Amino acid sequence: MKEIEMKMLDMSTVLRPSNSFALVLEEVGDEKRKLALIIGAAEAQSIKMGELNYNPPRPFTHDLMLNVIKAGGIQCMKGIIYEVRNGIYYSYLYIRRADGEVEVVDARTSDVIALSLRAGFPLYVYEDILEREQLRNISTDGSTYTLTVNSVDMDTLKKAMEEAVAAEDYERASQLRDEIRKREDEGKDNR
Template sequence: MKEIELKVLDMSSVLKPSDSFALVLEEVGGRERKLALIIGAMEAQGIRMAKMHYKPPRPFTHELMLSIMQAGRIWLEKGVIYEVKDGIYYTYLYVRRFDGELEIVDARTSDAIVLSLRAGFPLYVYEDLLEREQLRNISSNGLKYTVTINSVDMEMLKKAMEEAVASEDYERASLLRDEIRRREQEEKGEH
């Protein structure tokens, strides 16, 4: 599968009504497609500190991990976002061992982003995933856009459904209700 390089473009302030943030990644060169990940406050803080090249007085987890890898002569070659399901993005880290062997390790996408910013290795996404999940209907100022339903977690779906009912947008509410039911049935093992 073709890999498209990404860079961190922006991070929103707090999304209402939750304490989540929208992290926007942008395609490097090319068509400049954008991908939004919904992340928590702790993940947002780690990414902000890495973007600012902030060095904490004592090593945080990402700095500790990179120091251990350096001491063990292991380095990160790249990260690849390979899937999104029910609001969760999945990423592999490609790790080169001191003996030259390449290992592929599953990682939280937010951790892969922080490590990429700290260690300087590239972050990619499979092109078909980017094409399917890219932001749509981006306003001229870039502050408003549409994300796919697949990139939103259950909590946000439920809140969006409540808002749709409150604003009497019943068509949208029914679509959201159906997606919530589908995920709940899938979680229970029903198909």
């Protein structure tokens, strides 16, 4: 699969009423497709610290992890977002061990981004995921856009369905209801 390099573009203010942030990644190159990830406050703080190149007086978790990696003779090579399912992005961290062997480690996407900002290794997404999940209907000033249903969690879907019913947008409400049922059925199958 073709890998598309991404960079951090922006992070929103808190989305109400939850304690979440929208992290926007942008394609490196001419197309500039964008991808939004919904992350928690702790993850947002760590990513922001990496973006600002902030050196805390004592190592935070990602700083500690990079110190251990370096001490072990390991090198972070790249991160790849390889899947999106039910609003959760899945990533691999590629590392080179001291003996030269390459290992692929499953990791939270927010951790891969936080490490990438600190260590300077590239972040990629498979092109089919970027094409399917990219932001759409972006306003000219970039302040509003449409997220794909797959990129949001169940609580957000349920809230959006309630809002659609209240606005009497029954077509949208039924689409959201179907997505909620599909995820609930998948959850039952995984038990």
